[in-house]
Amino acid sequence: xxxxxxxxxxxxxxxxxxxxxxxxxxxxxxxxxxxxxxxxxxxxxxxxxxxxxxxxxxxxxxxxxxxxxxxxxxxxxxxxxxxxxxxxxxxxxxxxxxxxxxxxxxxxxxxxxxxxxxxxxxxxxxxxxxxxxxxxxxxxxxxxxxxxxxxxxxxxxxxxxxxxxxxxxxxxxxxxxxxxxxxxxxxxxxxxxxxxxxxxxxxxxxxxxxxxxxxxxxxxxxxxxxxxxxxxxxxxxxxxxxxxxxxxxxxxxxxxxxxxxxxxxxxxxxxxxxxxxxxxxxxxxxxxxxxxxxxxxxxxxxxxxxxxxxxxxxxxxxxxxxxxxxxxxxxxxxxxxxxxxxxxxxxxxxxxxxxxxxxxxxxxxxxxxxxxxxxxxxxxxxxxxxxxxxxxxxxxxxxxxxxxxxxxxxxxxxxxxxxxxxxxxxxxxxxxxxxxxxxxxxxxxxxxxxxxxxxxxxxxxxxxxxxxxxxxxxxxxxxxxxxxxxxxxxxxxxxxxxxxxxxxxxxxxxxxxxxxxxxxxxxxxxxxxxxxxxxxxxxxxxxxxxxxxxxxxxxxxxxxxxxxxxxxxxxxxxxxxxxxxxxxxxxxxxxxxx
Amino acid sequence: xxxxxxxxxxxxxxxxxxxxxxxxxxxxxxxxxxxxxxxxxxxxxxxxxxxxxxxxxxxxxxxxxxxxxxxxxxxxxxxxxxxxxxxxxxxxxxxxxxxxxxxxxxxxxxxxxxxxxxxxxxxxxxxxxxxxxxxxxxxxxxxxxxxxxxxxxxxxxxxxxxxxxxxxxxxxxxxxxxxxxxxxxxxxxxxxxxxxxxxxxxxxxxxxxxxxxxxxxxxxxxxxxxxxxxxxxxxxxxxxxxx
Numbered sequence: 036x037x038x039x040x041x042x043x044x045x046x047x048x049x050x051x052x053x054x055x056x057x058x059x060x061x062x063x064x065x066x067x068x069x070x071x072x073x074x075x076x077x078x079x080x081x082x083x084x085x086x087x088x089x090x091x092x093x094x095x096x097x098x099x100x101x102x103x104x105x106x107x108x109x110x111x112x113x114x115x116x117x118x119x120x121x122x123x124x125x126x127x128x129x130x131x132x133x134x135x136x137x138x139x140x141x142x143x144x145x146x147x148x149x150x151x152x153x154x155x156x157x158x159x160x161x162x163x164x165x166x167x168x169x170x171x172x173x174x175x176x177x178x179x180x181x182x183x184x185x186x187x188x189x190x191x192x193x194x195x196x197x198x199x200x201x202x203x204x205x206x207x208x209x210x211x212x213x214x215x216x217x218x219x220x221x222x223x224x225x226x227x228x229x230x231x232x233x234x235x236x237x238x239x240x241x242x243x244x245x246x247x248x249x250x251x252x253x254x255x256x257x258x259x260x261x262x263x264x265x266x267x268x269x270x271x272x273x274x275x276x277x278x279x280x281x282x283x284x285x286x287x288x289x290x291x292x293x294x295x296x297x298x299x300x301x302x303x304x305x306x307x308x309x310x311x312x313x314x315x316x317x318x319x320x321x322x323x324x325x326x327x328x329x330x331x332x333x334x335x336x337x338x339x340x341x342x343x344x345x346x347x348x349x350x351x352x353x354x355x356x357x358x359x360x361x362x363x364x365x366x367x368x369x370x371x372x373x374x375x376x377x378x379x380x381x382x383x384x385x386x387x388x389x390x391x392x393x394x395x396x397x398x399x400x401x402x403x404x405x406x407x408x409x410x411x412x413x414x415x416x417x418x419x420x421x422x423x424x425x426x427x428x429x430x431x432x433x434x435x436x437x438x439x440x441x442x443x444x445x446x447x448x449x450x451x452x453x454x455x456x457x458x459x460x461x462x463x464x465x466x467x468x469x470x471x472x473x474x475x476x477x478x479x480x481x482x483x484x485x486x487x488x489x490x491x492x493x494x495x496x497x498x499x500x501x502x503x504x505x506x507x508x509x510x511x512x513x514x515x516x517x518x519x520x521x522x523x524x525x526x527x528x529x530x531x532x533x534x535x536x537x538x539x540x541x542x543x544x545x546x547x548x549x550x551x552x553x554x555x556x557x558x559x560x561x562x563x564x565x566x567x568x569x570x571x572x573x574x575x576x577x578x579x580x581x582x583x584x585x586x587x588x589x590x591x592x593x594x595x596x597x598x599x600x601x602x603x604x605x606x607x608x609x610x611x612x613x614x615x616x617x618x619x620x621x622x623x624x625x626x627x628x629x
Numbered sequence: 630x631x632x633x634x635x636x637x638x639x640x641x642x643x644x645x646x647x648x649x650x651x652x653x654x655x656x657x658x659x660x661x662x663x664x665x666x667x668x669x670x671x672x673x674x675x676x677x678x679x680x681x682x683x684x685x686x687x688x689x690x691x692x693x694x695x696x697x698x699x700x701x702x703x704x705x706x707x708x709x710x711x712x713x714x715x716x717x718x719x720x721x722x723x724x725x726x727x728x729x730x731x732x733x734x735x736x737x738x739x740x741x742x743x744x745x746x747x748x749x750x751x752x753x754x755x756x757x758x759x760x761x762x763x764x765x766x767x768x769x770x771x772x773x774x775x776x777x778x779x780x781x782x783x784x785x786x787x788x789x790x791x792x793x794x795x796x797x798x799x800x801x802x803x804x805x806x807x808x809x810x811x812x813x814x815x816x817x818x819x820x821x822x823x824x825x826x827x828x829x830x831x832x833x834x835x836x837x838x839x840x841x842x843x844x845x846x847x848x849x850x851x852x853x854x855x856x857x858x859x860x861x862x863x864x865x866x867x868x869x870x871x872x
Contacts (some may be wrong), residue, residue: 068680069851075677076844079786082715082722090782097785106786119790119836127838128788158715160707160726161841162848323859326686337687377690377860401861402714 052135054179059131061178062111065171073163074112077102083155083165088404089148092425099148101155105168107141108175138181145172146183147418151283152370152405174285182284185414190280193293198276200244205608208272210247212611214255218262224482225618227262229254232304233269233619234595238343239306240270241277241297241321243314245446256473257312260344263480264352268310274300277311278446279320283411287328294325298333303595308336310343313467315369315445316409319376339378341444344472345385355389355475363392364471365438367452368403369445377401382444385468389475394436404429406443408451426455433461440464442471496614497522502543504534504560505578506552510602514547514578517606518613531555535563538570545616548596550579550588558587565593576616578604636819639756639810651817654824655744662831669835670843677847683855691860699857702864703849712864725769732766733798735759736805740827743811743820750811759809767802774799794839801826 051059066074083101084090090099097103106128113120113129120129132138155165176182177190192201208231215229230236238261246253261268274296281290301309311318322337347353366386372378379400386393398404407426412418433441433456441452441463452465501523505511508529515525526541528534530552538546546564550557557579564570576598577588588596598616600608647655689695710716716723739759742749749755774795777783801823808823834840856862 066680067683068677068847069683069855071677071680072844072847072851076841076848078838078841079783079788079791081780081783081786082719084782085715085719095781097782100782100786102786103782125789127790154714156852158713160713160716161845162703162706162852164848164852323685323687323690327684330686332686374861375859377694377856377865380865398714401864 051131051133052138054135054138054181055132057179058138058175059111059115061175062108062115065174066112066116069164070167070171071112073105073165073168074109075117076161077105077109077159077163078161080160083159086154086158088152088154088407088428089421089425091428098144101149101165101169104144104149104172105163105165107144108168108172135181138176138179141172142176142181142183143418145169145176146186146411146415147421150370150405150407150410150412152409153374154370154402154405157374157401170282170285172285173283174287177284177286183411183415183417185416186280186284186411189411189414190284190286190289193276193278193280194289197274197296198244199278199280200248202244202247204273207247207275210251211254211270214251214258218255218258222259222262222478222482224262224480226482227258228618229258230269230619231615232272232599235305236267236269237307238266238268238310239301239304239308240268240310240312240340241275241301242270242312243278243317243446244276245278245450246312250446250449253312253467253469256469257340259473259476260347260353260469263476263478264347265480266352269304269306271300271304277317277321278314279317279325280411281328282316282320282324290320290325291328291330294321295329295331297321298325298329298331301335302333305595306335308338310338310340312340313444313446313469315371316447318378319371323376339372339444341378341381341385341468344468345381345388348385348388348472353472354477354479355472356477357389357391357475359475360390360471361392362390362440363394363436363438364390364440364442364466365394365396365433365436366399367396367406367433367441367443367448368400369443369448370403370405370409372444373401373403378444382442382468385472386442389468389471394438396432396436396438398432404432406445406448406451407455408447409445413447413450413454422451423455423458426451426458430455430459430461433463434459438463440466442466442468444468496610496617498524499545499617500524500526500541500543501613502526502528502534502537502541502546504528504531504546504552504557505549506530507549510549510578514604514609517609521610531557531560534560538564538573539567542570543573545574545576545597545613547576547578547613550577550584551581558584558591561588561596562591562593565591574598574616574620576600576613578602578609635815636807636812637760637810638812639751639753647813647820648817651813651821651824654821654828658828659740659744659824659831662828666831666835669832670840673835673840673843677844683851685855685858689858689860694857694860696854696857699855699862700850700853702862703853703856704846706849707845725772728762728765729769729773730766732763732769732802732805735762736766736802737827739763739805739809740824743808743824747811750809756810760806763802763806763809767799767806770795770799770802788838790837794837797826797830797833798839801830 079102087101093099110128110130113127114124114131119127124130149169151166151170153166189199193199211229211231218227219225277297279290279293281287281293311321318339348355366382368379407422407429412422443449444467449465456463501518503511503514503525506529511527515527518525526537526543528537531554548557548561561575564573575596577596578600580602598612600612706712710723777787804819804823804826807819813820853862
């Protein structure tokens, strides 16, 4: 017999809330062989407490033991899926949560007392992957919405806006352009500009949204390194976020979706290599987990920017002067890079090449302590006091090095370390490898000769002949007026046949092309243009209010358009994008000549 | 006490024949218990294999790293106390672990030696070695029980099965210690108890945490395979320039 209450459904004789029922129903979907092995193999020896920073910082609190945290899901598994637990649950500690209060307590355990650093996993004599069990418990709670608010907000942003900090597309592009302008000004070479959506590059560079919001200099530093290395590279205009809150929330669906977006964008751009900026969890999620989550194979290479920088130096593509970085530095190993991806030696080699006083902390490499900011901890303000308390272990470790700078290759670690350095008054600075490498670069490349047409971003449209193709009279008038006011010679066409006729007759410098038109569609016009040798090289900028056409266009077996804008398009956006198309096209022609 | 000490000595050649009950306990009962254990373990392994295996879909993190190397390193991990911080820092604890498990091997071995190779137990050397192994294991087990009762962490994470399994083994080690000399001259109670406990132990093990040794290869295999694929295991020496 079933009764319904306002928020829970209670079955007679089985007083479990609806959310708890859903959690227990979801549990089997997580049970792979490795997970079940970890669930049944724990002998409760307590060795994990010797290495967990929570347990070490709070030795009098037995609930900090990793085995206790993993037992939260183990108890449920035993009760439902293990023979002894089903028949004699009390004998083996098998039990299930019953109420939403139980789920809230569980949330505090798995989100508030664990960063998923995996030190416990690596020190378990049985090889129990405690951190994965905690992550799986997070996943169960996430599936019913029992998550810390910060995690919920960030996950929502990543689902809906495409990046975990809710950075809007315009803000992202504007920040890139700002850094680009500063770099061009610093170096004195327009070729140092950050290319956006440049097709068929060797490198597609993806970043952490934190770099846009809080630390854009890292983007400029990376661009500087790419410039001096003479790299063929680009940054995507969208689907650029390589971080992945699915890793922290235990939500493999989010994890797969985020990874898939980035992979598809890289493929769309024709990039040969996806370089992931310095981010521990971003690298782990993108490089090591997302393909499995998304069920996707890829045909390009992925690497951390650590390797990119190291190879540039080793291959002689950039020259560095290590004396520029003479302060004593130490290196903090991000948990995800070191323990989940094996990246330990390469950052150290970079540091030896670009600094003069590198001091190892103890322990280090895959034994290093967590910065305490991982696992999404920086987004969960309700657990900040505990986080800073248990950070004492890390603070002592940093202090013992005597270094002035702690270098890390992870943005979560930058925040986590910065917080604890401030809290414990260590007086240290936190930097990333990209900052040190950029500072140490010896400029060896001569700025390219600047042609008058590139001298200012406003001059590239004057005199250009542009064919505006759109069946909507208002849109056509708007685009035509804006371009005419900015010095362009404009032509118009209202349907596909007219567009092709004028393109062949007038040979415009650029065509703005609507997609959804009566008769011959924009897609057909585009393919016909590309297949006509007389007009195949005409620059095309698609302007469409139908986002589904993007995939259709890029799936066509022809060279993709040089630009793509979504309607409604503003005057500023239109001019900015068309100028960029001309600049990139001019740059490509210069490269071809060289 | 003197009788107990007599039990620890090798039986004289002219010792009395054993009773039918002891004969049954040492042979038939052990064999039946072993068969039951084997059947239950087989069922358990089949159950474990029903869960889906996982796959590392991405390319290896480094060229040259292999899942196989990771698996071998992971499997051997427990024999490398220097490899884990927990065993480096707690070497005494690790030593206790080693003594405990050597005692388990000795005590289980004894259940085969007495019925099928009792001639070995006429050697003073063999008997002494086994008594030391099992005796030390019994002392370690007692210490571990005290730890499990006294430590707040251990109390929190321990279940009745944890306590019972440890108590069972502690008592079993004690009787194994008494049984090593295979001396029934002053009574068979110690030998009978040892064999009865062994039979119970064999049947109980698959349903308790003592069966962890069955799962060790699984956890170590999958952890090692993942970490080998990602270049984490074995612990790296040298730099890879290409990811």
